[in-house]
Amino acid sequence: xxxxxxxTAVKESVTGAHLEVPVDRIVNRSRAIRARRxxxxxxxxxxxAAGAALAVTALLPGGHPAHPQPPAAQPAHAQPPAAQPAHAQxxxxxxxKQADGNIAVTIREWRDPAGLQRTLRADGLPAVVTPxxxxxxxxxxxxxxxxxxxxxxxxxxxIRGSRVVLAIHPAALPPGLGLSISIPPPGTHPVLPGQMKxxxxxxxxxxxxxxxxxxxxxxx
Amino acid sequence: xxxxxxxxxxxxxxxxxxxxxLRTVLISVGDRDLAQDLVAEAFARACASWxxxxxxxxxxxxxxxxxxxxxxxRWRRHRREVPVPDPSRIADRPASDGAQGSGIDPRIMAxxxxxxxxxxxxxxxxxxxxxxxxxxxxxLGITPNTVxxxxxxxxxxxxxxxxxxxxxxxxx
Numbered sequence: 001x002x003x004x005x006x007x008t009a010v011k012e013s014v015t016g017a018h019l020e021v022p023v024d025r026i027v028n029r030s031r032a033i034r035a036r037r038x039x040x041x042x043x044x045x046x047x048x049a050a051g052a053a054l055a056v057t058a059l060l061p062g063g064h065p066a067h068p069q070p071p072a073a074q075p076a077h078a079q080p081p082a083a084q085p086a087h088a089q090x091x092x093x094x095x096x097k098q099a100d101g102n103i104a105v106t107i108r109e110w111r112d113p114a115g116l117q118r119t120l121r122a123d124g125l126p127a128v129v130t131p132x133x134x135x136x137x138x139x140x141x142x143x144x145x146x147x148x149x150x151x152x153x154x155x156x157x158x159i160r161g162s163r164v165v166l167a168i169h170p171a172a173l174p175p176g177l178g179l180s181i182s183i184p185p186p187g188t189h190p191v192l193p194g195q196m197k198x199x200x201x202x203x204x205x206x207x208x209x210x211x212x213x214x215x216x217x218x219x220x
Numbered sequence: 221x222x223x224x225x226x227x228x229x230x231x232x233x234x235x236x237x238x239x240x241x242l243r244t245v246l247i248s249v250g251d252r253d254l255a256q257d258l259v260a261e262a263f264a265r266a267c268a269s270w271x272x273x274x275x276x277x278x279x280x281x282x283x284x285x286x287x288x289x290x291x292x293x294r295w296r297r298h299r300r301e302v303p304v305p306d307p308s309r310i311a312d313r314p315a316s317d318g319a320q321g322s323g324i325d326p327r328i329m330a331x332x333x334x335x336x337x338x339x340x341x342x343x344x345x346x347x348x349x350x351x352x353x354x355x356x357x358x359x360l361g362i363t364p365n366t367v368x369x370x371x372x373x374x375x376x377x378x379x380x381x382x383x384x385x386x387x388x389x390x391x392x
Contacts, residue, residue, distance in 0.1 A: 006379055010332070010347050013325035017246055019238040021260045023231045029260070030267035037268075 028149075036152055039104045039167035097123045103168040116181075117219075125170050126178030126218035128211065137217035140177050140210040151179065151208055166208070173210075178218030180211040230270045234263055237280045240348055245287045247344035250333045252324070254291070262287035280349055281359045288341065331381040339374040342367055 092111040096104045103123055105116075113129040120127035128137055149172045153164065168179065211217055238259070246255040262283045266273045276282045332340055338360070345356045346367075353371075357364040 003375060006375060006382070007347055009325075009328060009382070010343065010378065013328035013332075014243040014246055014348065016324055017239065017243050017252065017255075019242040019256060019259055021238075021256070021263075023234050026234060026260060026263045026267055027230070029264035030270075033264055033268040 032148065032152065035102060035169060036167055038098070038100070039102060039165070095119045095123065101169075101171055103170065105166040105168065107164045107166070113181075120179070121219050125168065126173075126213040126220050127181065128178065128218050129181045134180070134182075134217065136214070137180060138212040138214075139180070140212055142210055147209065150210065176213055177210045178213035178220075179208065180218075181208045229274060230267050233274075233279060234267075237283070238263065241280055241283050241287070244284050244344040244348045245291075246324070247329075247332055247348065248284075248288055248337070248341050249291055250329070250340075255287075258287040258290050259283065261290060278351070278355055278359070281345070281351065281355065284345070284349065285359055328378075328382065331378050334381065335374050335377055338362075339370045339377070342370040343374045343378075346371055 092109040093105065093107045093116050095116070096106075098104065103120070103125060105120070107116075117127055117129035120129070128134060130137075150169055152167045166181075173179070213220060241262070242255055242259045245259050246252055249255050249258065265286055266279065266283050273279050273282050332343065335343070341360060342356060345351045345359060346353075351359070353364045353367050357367045360367070
């Protein structure tokens, strides 16, 4: 076998392989990538703003940070703000509604889920934030790919530790459905659909999915 | 360029080059399903940045490089070996199975999988994408001389790997 025959044989060995993905699916996926870039950019700006100062809300008019820690959680030896060292207390979660209608949710700690639920609903998203199971809600089973059209996790907890950024696209939410964010019971490591097998210790697991929208479940 | 024109432009590029990109990545990673996922995602990224990618001197090379980089990222994320099919198992399949089922010649694919990863990448880019030595070197971040050395060693290894079987076939 000379080189030409060998090269021809190698070339012909894979001629039966065809990519069967329709171009529309590629284009749809590219839209999600662009949306993720926009949300990531906004989240980066938010993180810089939060790290630089406590006044996140003043810097981001559309932002809704969670309530600060209750007084009991503050160190007993807390000093007046002017004498405190230059480290910022980050909010447990932050919701930013963007000009295009998408919502970026950054969760750092599981505190004030009722406030998070109230804020998401105030931004027009039928949402429920509760510990599972919630008897008032009917789960809407969907594929991971369909779920990703509505919600994408920008910083998976098993990569980035204890901070999760969700990009929510309310326009992609099918009519009659709402978003459910379930607070995991302490110490459990739930499996996210199609995303991970296990969560490393110390990570912040965050199961989310779609539910049938109703007044009892999602408030509308 | 309007959005509609961009989309038509990308669709034309996708339909023209998707198969050869898949074949290139398939030879490099050795797993058809994984190659399909990587190439589809790489094309989606190309579409998301089409204004930039369309100006690239070799857009197909951009897609292949992106797919291969994603494979490396995937490996780093999982912190374990990327599963590569056992060449002996592929080689044991009857040739008709490969031809009718996946359209891939199992014996040649098995021989390709026995090559080092870099040699496989050079073979894939040079033979499937028909890239010249300079472009292949640029894409892989190595010198043209290294590309030629990899190519020569890969062809020698493939020849010694495939020759006995071909010889047996002809004598049988």
